[in-house]
Amino acid sequence: KAGVTQTPRYLIKTRGQQVTLSCSPISGHRSVSWYQQTPGQGLQFLFEYFSETQRNKGNFPGRFSGRQFSNSRSEMNVSTLELGDSALYLCASSLGGDRETQYFGPGTRLLVL
């Protein structure tokens, strides 16, 4: 099976712009979670989508949003980018049950200038 894929792999934006990141889960997986990884804060949970519905949400401002499509692919959007949004954004897919193994993609490296 193909693993989790994320596009693009690298992105450079300027403050105030918005960005959309894409994640394709492993075939058959219905849950997609998004995480932000930074040197200072480590890995932080953003939100999780299951069957096109946001099922869980972390402590991030409303500028961070997401959605999931009927084929389980997911997108994450960040509006009004700030310098502090520079990070590696990881998505992970799983079958969807509690405590199921989450399989991570390679991430999208976002740099905000």
Add this chain to the structure above:
Amino acid sequence: QQQVKQSPQSLIVQKGGISIINCAYENTAFDYFPWYQQFPGKGPALLIAIRPDVSEKKEGRFTISFNKSAKQFSLHIMDSQPGDSATYFCAATTGTALIFGKGTTLSVSS
């Protein structure tokens, strides 16, 4: 309440030695504790996981020890190899949202 504290931040171990990474949590609702391994340029990958109804789980050279009363768990890597050099994250969850420790960068010298 939601934090998972991980130590040490970095670790240098000789080839063949034992690597030990410790984690502590506060939220007693956590009921699943996975460990992830991350190599540079890659996403984290599940290494081994444990539930609080067992005190130890072993998979090959990797062992998780779990102390429910102390709210602590640790990863032991036996016979550490240069290929084990990576960043290790402990995590905890009550369902699907993983709460991660800050990570431990392990370097195994040959």
